[in-house]
Amino acid sequence: MDATQLIHPLLALALAPLMAGIVNKTKSAFAGRNGPPVLQPYRDLWRLLHKGAVYSRTTSWILRAGPIVSLAAVVTALAMLPFGGTAAPLSFAGDLIVFAYLFGLVRFLMVAAALDTGSSFEGMGASREVTFSALAEPALLLALAALARMAGSPSLSGLLAGAVANPAVSIPVLLLAAAAVGIVLLAENARIPVDDPNTHLELTMIHEVMILDTSGPDLAFAGYAALLKQWAFAALLVGVLVPWRTGVLWADVALALAAMAAVAVGIGVVESTMARLRLVRVPQLLLAAVACAALAVVLVLR
């Protein structure tokens, strides 16, 4: 194993909260506020880790397993993503399906943990989460399928390896796939057109409402897993949008990190300029993502 393969997982573990900080800073800048420091997410996680957890007597081991297994699954998924010229530590044929369904496992456990508490609000959040992710999943898989077919490789590493052989065909496909992955990024990470991360009204929340009964280190794990998930989708988007390589390792990594910061700012801009969609309109947005991904597949197959 090459030492450079560990660069991306370590960077992700270290910088995922920073990305959330950049998103918050961008939103604050749009609102004309100073906003929380960029490092605030680290402090929040640190504070939560030093608290004790409170468990309701009605809950079982599922509530405790949810955040821990989520974190483990997300870290595993991160290990499959190549990043800016560095190879992924884990790579095998078909790992893109494992990648997609590791997030499915995360979702299942978080939903099970939410249902385990017996709270009706959490049940509503769980129901929404499952509904929307059922529509986001075909978009992600179709986009990955288009890219895999184009690159002629059944693994994420090969698919994002930056093979821009025939730009006349590949650039439109890359753009379409990026649009689909971008919408999935917003939907899966509870960002604004789908869910408002800042809302505190249980009736409208999706992700936040599912962790209402999670506290202390468990909340830190769930939050950290969510941040890493956001990093993973953003890294996937960057891999699709910035397929060019200079060949120099540090330059490639720096380029990818700059692109990640750009994605974070982009999320902030979307959150500041758009209103949350009504819940009935969210499936249409996700269907648009599916349509983009299907168009990409059709273009590749043609």
Next chain:
Amino acid sequence: MDFWVNCLVVLIAMTNLRLLGSSRVVSCVHTVAFQGVLLGVLAIVGASGGLAAHGIVLAAVNIVLKGLVFPWLLMRALRETHLRREVEPAIGFGASMLLGVLLIGICLWIGSRLPLPVGVQASPLLVPAALFTLMVGLFMIVARRKALTQVVGYLSIENGITAFGLGFALKEALLVELGILLDAFMAVFVMGIIIFHISREFDHIDAGELSALKD
């Protein structure tokens, strides 16, 4: 060059999907206007063998008419009829979008079987995209109730015909294109007036009500 043509063609296909999925009349009008501007740009970029004068004329007329004049006319009709800003679909937005994806597949299949005249060097995606735009226009006319969105569908058909014509941008195409554009201009002008009259007669512009008319 082929690269830019492909990007534009994909963008045009995406505006079609937006047309199918958007629930507001205003954004429909803007989308179809944007589509017209894209077609104008396509006429400039896609002109094989340098820019001929007629290519520039065509592009300019396209951009001015479809990007500025038509939206202005439609927005005026929208303002004067005080209609509700939401599209009333006969077929839901989600179903429309899925049908759109299906239409893309059908158009690509037809496009691959359609024999093109010899000597035409169009991007292989142009003909399917033109057909798709045309079919989305027809679909909009059938599946949306408001007269205004049906005009938008008509404009989308017009855009499809223009895109089709651009694929065969031969010398004599200029006259035909300009003739079609003039027709479209007159049609939108007249439709604006008709929409106004429908809304004055029925207090709304639901075209389904027209079938209740008797002589």
